[in-house]
Amino acid sequence: MKTIELTPLMRVIIGFDLLVTAWLALPGAAGLFLDLLDALGRWSGLAPPIAAFDPLQLFMVNLAGILGVTWNWTRWHTASYDLAKIDAVARIAVAALIVYYVVAMDATPVLLLFMVSELSGSAVEFRLRPRAGSA
Numbered sequence: 001m002k003t004i005e006l007t008p009l010m011r012v013i014i015g016f017d018l019l020v021t022a023w024l025a026l027p028g029a030a031g032l033f034l035d036l037l038d039a040l041g042r043w044s045g046l047a048p049p050i051a052a053f054d055p056l057q058l059f060m061v062n063l064a065g066i067l068g069v070t071w072n073w074t075r076w077h078t079a080s081y082d083l084a085k086i087d088a089v090a091r092i093a094v095a096a097l098i099v100y101y102v103v104a105m106d107a108t109p110v111l112l113l114f115m116v117s118e119l120s121g122s123a124v125e126f127r128l129r130p131r132a133g134s135a
Contacts, residue, residue, distance in 0.1 A: 002081035002130040006012045008130075014076050021068025030061045040110045041098040047108035055130075081130040087123035 004010070023033045023057050034050060041047030053061065095118040101107035 001078070003079045003134040003135060004081050004084055004114050004128050005131055006076070006079050007121070009124060011076075013124060014072050016117065017121075018069060018072045021065045021072060024061055024065030025069050026065070027058070027062055030058060030065060034061070036057070037108055042107040044110070047110060050108060079131075080130065083127045084128050088122045091125070092123035094118045095122075 006014075020033075022029075023032050031053070034053065038047075038050040042049060071087075074080075075087060095115045098107075098111045098115045098118070101108050102111055
């Protein structure tokens, strides 16, 4: 397996993703995260209040969080070149999804802050090269 060096910058990127996805994975904490997005949108004057999520919607947030924690934990512990490249492409897809929801579906523009982190992480990952000597 081709590996990469987990540089301090890569640890920050993956660590941030782990933190956010862990917050989303936990019942109760996910609601607090959504409340924070809501407060930022209203405080900035960029967005109306976010509607309350029903139990199924919160389950889906928690499920996505658990999948995100699993993905990021795996990336941290394998330092896989292939997973980093897959993640770089997936980050572009997430950024496009954010733009779609903000522009076409009137989601809170606060989500655009995450688009910046997604595209920045993607740029870093696309520049990665396999560690010398890894198969």
